Amino acid sequence: MAELWINTIFRCILSVVLCTAQDIHQLTVTAGDNVTLFCKSTTDYPTWTGPELRNGYVQQYNNHGQSSFPNPNVLEQKRLRLGWASDKSSLIIHDVILSDQGLYQCSTVAKVNISVRVPPRSPMISNTEISAEDTLIIRKSESQVTSLVCISSGGYPQPLVQWYRGTTGTQPLTSTSAVSTEDNSYNVTQTYTFSPQRQDDGVLYVCQSSFQTAPRHITTTSVKLFLYLKPNPPTAVQTLLVSAGHQVTIRCTTAGSRPAASIIWSYRNTEHTGEQTSTLDDITKTYTVASLLKLQVSAEDNGQNVQCKVTHDLLITPAQLTASISLNVAYPPIVSVSATNTTVKEPNAILSCIAKGNPDGSYSYGKWIQRWPGYNVPVLERPGSETLELTALTYEHSGFYTCTASNGIKIFGTNTEFVEGAAVQLLVKSYPIIVRLDAKIASKLNKNKTVEVEYFSNIAGSDVKLYKIVNGEMKAVTLFSVTKKLVEIEVPVFSHLIKTDGTGADFTVQIKSEEDYGFYYVVVSNIIGSSNKSFEIIPTKPPVSPSDFTIDYVQHNKARLSWRRGYNGGLIQTFVIQLGTDEKWSDVEVFDRNTEDKDRISTILTDLFDSTTYFVRLYAYNEEGNSPLSETLNFTTSPIKVKTTVETNNTAMIIIGTVLGLIIVALVVFLIYMIVQRRRELIRNKDVSRNTSSRRYVNVDGSKTLQTKGVKLKNASHDVQTSESQYTELDKDLKEAESAYDAISTM
Template identity: 25%
Template sequence: MWTNCKLRPSGEGSATDQTGPRVRCRLRGAQVRVLGEACPANRITARRACDTTAHGGAKHAPLTAGRLHAVVECDAVNTACVDPVATAGVGHVQYWYRHCLLQRGLYDALRRARFDTRIEQPPAAVRARTAINSGALATMSAGEQVPPDNVSILDEHGRVVKEVLGPYPEGAQPTVSCVATGGRPIPRLYWRLNGAPPLEGALEQQRLLPEGGVAASLRLPRLSRALLLAVVSCQAVSSPHVPPVAASAAVHLLLEPLTVRLLDENRPLSAGRQYELRCETAGSRPAATVTWWKDGEQLPHDRELTNADGNVTTSVAQVTPALEDAGRQLCCHAANARVQGGAVSDCWTLHVRYSPVVSLELGSNINGSAIREGVDVYFECNVRADPWIHKVIWRHNGRLLHNNVSAGTLLSNQTLVLQAVTRNSSGLYTCVASNSEGDTESNAFNLDVKFAPECRPGQQLVWGAARREVLQVPCEVEARPPARLFRWAFNSSAAASETRPLDAGVTAAAPGRSVLQYQPMGERDYGTLLCWGRNELGAQAVPCVFHIVPAGRPDAPHSCEVSGRGATTLRVTCARGSDGGLPQQFTLELADAERRLVANVTSRGRPDFLLEGLQPGARYTALVYSSNGKGRSQGSAAR
């Protein structure tokens, strides 16, 4: 290339050139290197005042005033070549450049270098470092200085960055580029990080681009949280006399969450009650994904709240603990799906409080299916609770039991003892345990006390019958289990010592009940029927006794009187007659003066009647009679 160009004072050099300063240039080597790019020089020819060759040892011919044309042809494919077009004058030198174009696979560029030795005084001389590889200083007119047209920052994939660079994982060390187009002289590029001075080493990577412009690369320092949102800027400076043009972008990082914590305190929770729990995580970019877990089982969560800069995320979950959750691990898990690993968790061991869990059992050495009257029985109330219980009560068929030593009922903590149980001890037993969380009643245990058959109270024991009248006499007994076998016998009143079994006419209507069909034929058939039941515990000790008596219609009541009068009330009493051998009842019929029935009153115990709601001053007639299973007696009028 042309190097060591010097201006010589007018009058020096060849006698044939006295019109102005002379320019001496030396062509170095067989290659032309322009702006850092190599371009083989196939032919370099100087015409008019300079004749030189492409050999390093060529003779230097002085350049006279006038014009020097240099033609450089580049035949290298895929080579970017830029030739300077220069004008040299006394006191200043002007440089500009154009680009070689790639056409049809080879470079065919014609560029001209012009050296003008005419003496001109520049309007405003400035010194600027040019991008010519020789690094020579030249002076350029301030009026011809132009700022760059555009400056862009490109990521490692060559994409233009708009405000955001990245995001990059923590620890990455990406390389970014800065490209500036336009500007005269060729701009120099300066990198800055968070406004700090130009980053060392950036200028050595500056290069010209084939399509025009200048570029510089920067390998960012290893990225850490300290560089989150750091501003990387590139400034293109053509001259101190024109404003610089800059581009900037903020470094965005992919960061794993730093912290996660369950808010509030790990306090005891009540089973069955809903709680709102919150978990907060910070340090993740983008915002962390928060999940809730209970012993490896993922739980649903209600909502997530993220602050304005996305650094802190709060997750809210509705949790309803159960008794079984006591001692389990409740964890809040935060992770960044775009970062491998780095998940963080915070866990609580659940302390669940619950109302008592109660179960009632019969004593371990007692056979519940073989309890009979007279044996001792005890129950155990098993309790599991948190906090522990402060009270246990016992119930029998819903009624509260109290400690009663004389009755054989003993209460001791979680144990109930029943001494010498009877059939009345049968029924449903429960225990109720209480703590601060509530009261819980146990399962009901049905105590079944077995006993031999006994005659059921309240049965009809006297049966009146005429001769040859057929009676259906039922015998009902109480027993546990119910009696299914029955035995009947007859004891005549005429021969009290004679008892004969009765087999014919006996039917078992239902468990615990037998019916005897009996027909008295004569006087000796009136007497006593005996009935015994039997179950698995044995035969009935005392039989049920039924009396068979001659029967007819009852006699009428007598001596009926009105014993009390009032404005609207009337009381009538009578003496009863013979019942005819059967249970009887008494009836009063009240009629007015027109013989219309006003009242009909029945009394089972005795002939004593109270009439109310009568008309004052009215006249009434009262008729009293008795009746049994054989019929009705004659009536008796009250006086």
């Protein structure tokens, strides 16, 4: 070894080489570059040795003073890459490779330690794809923990790998590294973990690999973050105000989703599917989703909540986004009446018309209507107002009240705006009202007389008392018996007569002496008060003569008569029509049931002879006797008209026809003469006594045709109703009896 140093020094001296002892120079070289190892030598082509070893010795590339590199112990690929600089002292290594690193020495004095730096391949980002715009993208989901993974491989020494958001000029993101080596190279995996939010969508993320000492070897790979985005909170609106009975449309909208969200509806615990559309925004590349729900609505739907539910794969907590809207449905008012029962003692009663609709608050009022229970026709109408005040209260104000109101919304399917509400019943508690009591009641002496009174009381519990007027004072009468029963009565309600349930009271009055005749008062009372009405008990007597006796019309074989009743004397009366010619009379009797009816009675006499003069008069009778006769009227029946028409063009036929006609006329005249003579003979032989068996009877309420010796009588229609009663039985008895009085006496 000493010999080697001696030889070297000697060579330097001999070759006049200026060699200066130097420290080892550190030189970093990038693989693939050319590097020059400088050496100052006084001679050309000094000896260079490299890091290659053989048997523990360094290898000399050339012999001193020689420009070639003949050493076979150096790999040929290395020898081919060696060369000399222009100063013929410095060594050039072309296309440096990693195995070139190590200690190089020029003539054992100049030392250069080469470190070879191998740039890694461009960073690779995992799970990326090429977009339509030919850019690198990575798909992730909003708010879900995700990792961006970048791999830098093949570098030497270990490169620095970092993530940046947007550009590399910003602060690097906090990430983690994983390093592995292979074939003298480093593989670095750099991971950035985060939960991307909506604002991260479309942001460029950059992975950078670099050597801190060599900025020119920085390499980057960028990727754009493409997020699957959750939908934004939805909004729900009702498009238009609709009326009950129509269809309402509700719109629910949500924006910002990727991919498109879905919308369902919930109403009254039932899910509905609307008409859904999705629109892609060209700028944000997100979807706006809209859904229309259409519902047929009624007044009951007003104010009800409809819920819009948005679902999406990225929605976890909560699993869906919701929006609610309260339906606004216009509908006519629901109308009702508020009333409080009262009594006739109060000064007034106030009823309120309550309307509740949509819109609410501004109402027009139509009219108030009062109806009596069971009577469909209005008994009272008043102009519309929010309140109705009733004054001077009577039982007539009781009943069902309705009012009408409008808020401008028509009833569906009609042009009606004013709505009549449900009726409310108002009870005006009143004292009883006497509706029927005969003003005169006839009774026989030493008999018991039953008096009938009918009255109306709209509250339960009533009492009936009887008073007699004695010397101008009312004295209580002890009633022999009182019987009450439910009857149908007619009650006056304003301008109406209404059939309703009432009370009938029958009480018996004893007529023991003349002093028991006279005026009485019936007093009917309840807890509210009482009412009274007077009547007179009079002795029974014959009826009053009929009045206003007239002949209404006359034809060739019939005539119509009519008259008005007179007072019946307190008993059932019968009318007798006397018909005669030449003052010879025959009787026709007509029963009268309606003892105090003021309507006219009419009847028709039939089977009369034509061209005949008749006399008629009228009287009435009851079991107490006969009335005076009415005035006597007369009428003449019209003749029968005979019309003969002979048409011929032949004179002989006219003559023959005339002769035959004269013969026929003569025969007819002769027959008429014989009939008239026979008729007159029959009339002259008739007994005109009122008790004769020639009388025939007809009930004025019937429609029977009655014939008396060739004369028929028909009853015309009038206001009396026909029914089977005691009078019908009386009619039958009279027909079978020898006389009217015999028939009555047998009853």
